[in-house]
Amino acid sequence: MDQRSSNLLDxxxxxxCQTDRWALAGRVVAIEDSVETSGSFILHQxxxxxxxxxxxxxxxxxxxxxxxxxxxxxxxxxxxNLAAQRVNNRxxxxxxxxxxxxxxxxxxxxxxxxxxxxxxxxxxxxGLPEVSRKNVTIIIDDLxxxxxxxxxxxxxxxxxxHYCHTLTSEFDCTLITLNHxxxxxxxxxxxxxxxxxxxxxxxIKAEPLATxxxxxxxxxxxxxxxxxxxxxxxxxxxxxNFHFRVKENxxxxxxxxxxx
Numbered sequence: 001m002d003q004r005s006s007n008l009l010d011x012x013x014x015x016x017c018q019t020d021r022w023a024l025a026g027r028v029v030a031i032e033d034s035v036e037t038s039g040s041f042i043l044h045q046x047x048x049x050x051x052x053x054x055x056x057x058x059x060x061x062x063x064x065x066x067x068x069x070x071x072x073x074x075x076x077x078x079x080x081n082l083a084a085q086r087v088n089n090r091x092x093x094x095x096x097x098x099x100x101x102x103x104x105x106x107x108x109x110x111x112x113x114x115x116x117x118x119x120x121x122x123x124x125x126x127g128l129p130e131v132s133r134k135n136v137t138i139i140i141d142d143l144x145x146x147x148x149x150x151x152x153x154x155x156x157x158x159x160x161x162h163y164c165h166t167l168t169s170e171f172d173c174t175l176i177t178l179n180h181x182x183x184x185x186x187x188x189x190x191x192x193x194x195x196x197x198x199x200x201x202x203x204i205k206a207e208p209l210a211t212x213x214x215x216x217x218x219x220x221x222x223x224x225x226x227x228x229x230x231x232x233x234x235x236x237x238x239x240x241n242f243h244f245r246v247k248e249n250x251x252x253x254x255x256x257x258x259x260x
């Protein structure tokens with residue numbers, strides 16, 4: 001990783017380390033945001049990092065929130081051509097905007113809903129060259145919409161997450177999820193959200209500023225990194241908090257009070 005291009009988010013995630021291996025390999029990253037303060041830019045940044053020219057990572061992007069054109073437009077501004085990466089078999093896009101799971105009385109159907117989606121993911125990984133199977137990142141955008149597709153059944157979403165989590169141990173895949181935490185503010189957190197937080201090696205929360213709105217600061221990030229696998233340093237097992245500002249072709253990260 002080019003040290004000159006690193007930032008506070010990279011440092012919190014361990015992406016600033018000099019290594020040939022994708023620093024997030026075999027790990028679960030959970031991003032939680034709100035309607036007021038979107039964390040989608042974190043997904044975009046991670047896609048760009050994963051598909052960097054010096055990386056061999058293959059990205060499987062499961063989209064419940066936006067069509068391919070949306071992500072392609074944003075990533076182009078960041079200097080990453082998703083259309084070209086699809087042709088190179090480094091970016092696989094699963095358009096699930098219209099996914100609907102079966103009703104309860106159909107839940108044993110093996111070819112519908114989230115069961116079929118997991119089958120697609122697994123089949124895609126098995127179809128990769130053997131060397132690429134150990135360099136897969138699965139991104140889900142976003143879990144709150146998965147619950148809608150599952151007719152409000154948290155059990156369906158929880159099962160799907162468990163299936164995807166098995167891939168992190170079977171193939172050393174990375175699993176990255178985004179969820180709108182604030183939609184559950186008036187109700188008890190569903191089991192799949194609690195399980196996601198439990199499984200996460202890294203938990204990222206995008207929140208509005210505690211002091212209110214600011215023109216030059218769009219929000220704050222809290223990153224809980226529970227430590228590294230593969231014998232890497234455990235000194236990063238800590239919480240970091242910093243502010244961010246989203247621009248058209250980049251994101252600025254800075255500590256509170258560090259800007260004039």
